[in-house]
Amino acid sequence: MSMTHPLPDPPPPREIAPNVFWLGGCLQDTLRGVAIHNHVAPFLIIGDDASVLVDTGFPSHWQAVSEQLDSLLDGRQLNWLIPTHSELPHAGNLGRLLEKFEEARLVGDLADYHLYYPESTDRFVAWPKERPLKLGGGYEVLLLPAPIRDLSRTQWLYEASQKVLFVGDGFAYTHAPADGPLGEPGHSPGQCRLLSSELPKRPTPADAVLVTQNALAWAQLVDAEAIRDEVRRLMERYEPKLVAPGHGNVIDEPHDLEQVIFDAFRIVFEEYAGAT
Amino acid sequence: MTGATGRRRGGRFTDAGRGSQPVELVPGSLYAFGGTVTMDSRISWISPADSGYQPLNGYLIKEGSNALLIDTGVALHRKDVLEQLSMLIDDQTKPRVLFTRAELDATGNLIAIAARFGVEVVNAGGNVNPFDAFEEVGQVGRIAASFRVERVASGESLSIGDGRAIEVIRPPLRMLNTTWAYDPRTKTLFTSDSFGHTFLEQDRYAPVLTAERDATDYAQVRRHTCARYWWLQHAVSPRLATEMTKLYDRYDIERIAPTHGCVLEGAELVRKHQRWLNAVLHGETGESG
Numbered sequence: 182m183s184m185t186h187p188l189p190d191p192p193p194p195r196e197i198a199p200n201v202f203w204l205g206g207c208l209q210d211t212l213r214g215v216a217i218h219n220h221v222a223p224f225l226i227i228g229d230d231a232s233v234l235v236d237t238g239f240p241s242h243w244q245a246v247s248e249q250l251d252s253l254l255d256g257r258q259l260n261w262l263i264p265t266h267s268e269l270p271h272a273g274n275l276g277r278l279l280e281k282f283e284e285a286r287l288v289g290d291l292a293d294y295h296l297y298y299p300e301s302t303d304r305f306v307a308w309p310k311e312r313p314l315k316l317g318g319g320y321e322v323l324l325l326p327a328p329i330r331d332l333s334r335t336q337w338l339y340e341a342s343q344k345v346l347f348v349g350d351g352f353a354y355t356h357a358p359a360d361g362p363l364g365e366p367g368h369s370p371g372q373c374r375l376l377s378s379e380l381p382k383r384p385t386p387a388d389a390v391l392v393t394q395n396a397l398a399w400a401q402l403v404d405a406e407a408i409r410d411e412v413r414r415l416m417e418r419y420e421p422k423l424v425a426p427g428h429g430n431v432i433d434e435p436h437d438l439e440q441v442i443f444d445a446f447r448i449v450f451e452e453y454a455g456a457t
Numbered sequence: 458m459t460g461a462t463g464r465r466r467g468g469r470f471t472d473a474g475r476g477s478q479p480v481e482l483v484p485g486s487l488y489a490f491g492g493t494v495t496m497d498s499r500i501s502w503i504s505p506a507d508s509g510y511q512p513l514n515g516y517l518i519k520e521g522s523n524a525l526l527i528d529t530g531v532a533l534h535r536k537d538v539l540e541q542l543s544m545l546i547d548d549q550t551k552p553r554v555l556f557t558r559a560e561l562d563a564t565g566n567l568i569a570i571a572a573r574f575g576v577e578v579v580n581a582g583g584n585v586n587p588f589d590a591f592e593e594v595g596q597v598g599r600i601a602a603s604f605r606v607e608r609v610a611s612g613e614s615l616s617i618g619d620g621r622a623i624e625v626i627r628p629p630l631r632m633l634n635t636t637w638a639y640d641p642r643t644k645t646l647f648t649s650d651s652f653g654h655t656f657l658e659q660d661r662y663a664p665v666l667t668a669e670r671d672a673t674d675y676a677q678v679r680r681h682t683c684a685r686y687w688w689l690q691h692a693v694s695p696r697l698a699t700e701m702t703k704l705y706d707r708y709d710i711e712r713i714a715p716t717h718g719c720v721l722e723g724a725e726l727v728r729k730h731q732r733w734l735n736a737v738l739h740g741e742t743g744e745s746g
């Protein structure tokens with residue numbers, strides 16, 4: 182793959198459930214001559230008393246993410262920062278966010294952050310898995326261990342009132358950039374803010390193979406069936422209405438996409454095992 | 458395992474009472490810099506079963522007036538890293554930087570080093586890949602800085618200058634997009650987040666382990682490797698260990714220089730730890746080789 186296109190302009194945020202917003206933008210890439218997009222998406226949850234930002238946006242999207250936050254928060258403070266993990270596409274704007282929002286605190290599994298942001302450790306709050314972080318107005322967030330992940334201490338999040346599961350690197354897939362001509366400057370947002378069921382073409386395993394290969398190096402080495410069981414247990418327990426990946430369109434058909442994603446894992450695994 | 462008492466002791470910057478010192482691995486040619494961190498459950502890549510101090514390293518390769526840094530250490534060690542590099546690099550030298558990964562244990566002092574010494578080129582392995590975010594490393598701090606990011610494909614050499622070059626390697630074992638490197642002049646293999654299973658008993662940056670000082674056992678290699686590479690708890694394709702062996706066989710290796718943990722000094726110690734790591738990749742749970 183090679184990134185031959187500049188970053189497309191991030192589309193405006195979408196409210197995927199009341200007071201739950203889909204932010205950030207897409208990377209554009211070319212796969213066998215065809216342009217594709219892949220999201221790098223943070224999410225904002227605004228309760229009556231407090232707000233949470235899940236992931237931080239891609240460093241190159243900072244200007245857009247910063248403006249998106251300003252307009253959605255509308256003068257309120259951002260209270261909690263919860264990157265799913267410390268990798269740059271997920272936590273790369275953490276330093277800028279800590280500077281911009283003076284009351285914001287990093288909360289959750291704090292692994293490694295004391296080495297990376299030593300000047301901010303007084304703003305770190307360790308938070309155990311599955312203890313509700315209450316935001317007011319019935320909104321509450323639970324941290325969960327992430328079954329699909331790269332870094333070992335990755336966390337998923339679940340907002341209980343709207344039943345949204347935030348899955349970081351899980352459920353990742355690419356999408357076509359726009360309905361209009363490709364590469365047109367200032368192209369319309371096209372598919373970037375569509376839910377999975379609204380996409381003109383349903384996501385297939387092929388849409389998930391590329392990002393699975395690139396983002397999860399273990400996928401070719403390990404049969405993901407054991408991990409699938411963990412995902413199913415989580416889905417049965419929480420019954421999310423929406424699954425919000427960092428790298429894919431927000432999913433309103435979690436069970437269909439679970440099938441697509443694990444079909445992609447199987448393709449990646451079998452391709453490697455079969456190659457000489 | 459206090460390290461640093463090997464045959465190269467004479468080359469270290471011994472000056473009792475001074476602050477942290479860089480460690481000379483090969484006189485005039487190869488240095489380690491960095492500091493130690495307390496081992497506990499706040500660090501993701503080690504098992505909390507051991508207590509002690511783990512060195513986190515960057516490396517400096519010097520050739521004439523040229524300097525290449527391989528990784529830059531963590532922000533927690535920023536002051537020490539800048540001090541140590543000031544002892545090794547003069548103001549006229551603009552170091553090049555090769556990153557083994559785009560994570561903050563490797564890139565954490567890039568902006569500070571660039572501000573002090575000037576950095577124009579940052580190298581990363583492989584092709585441009587938006588998923589690994591190497592093109593973003595200049596933007597992560599509170600101050601954005603821009604560098605020319607040049608990719609070096611696996612198997613290609615990266616010139617340091619004055620006829621010296623290192624080979625860039627894509628290792629079969631990796632969590633994120635990862636680059637290893639081999640320096641034929643000093644027979645050193647730079648292994649990023651692999652071989653990060655050793656540590657120190659004392660809180661002093663003395664990150665060299667020799668065969669005679671090595672008290673590592675197989676269980677230690679396994680628990681720390683599996684802390685980083687969590688998916689090793691599942692059955693892993695046997696092709697992984699086979700490809701690692703092929704990689705080792707291509708190079709004459711006398712020293713392993715990881716980003717986490719001690720430098721493994723000497724061919725005998727290198728081979729022992731390579732066998733252990735391969736046993737972990739094979740899923741062996743008990744004592745081995």
Ligand SMILES: [Fe+2]
Pocket residue numbers: 266268271331332350396
């Ligand atoms: Fe990741």
Ligand SMILES: [Zn+2]
Pocket residue numbers: 206207218219220356357358372373
């Ligand atoms: Zn898009």
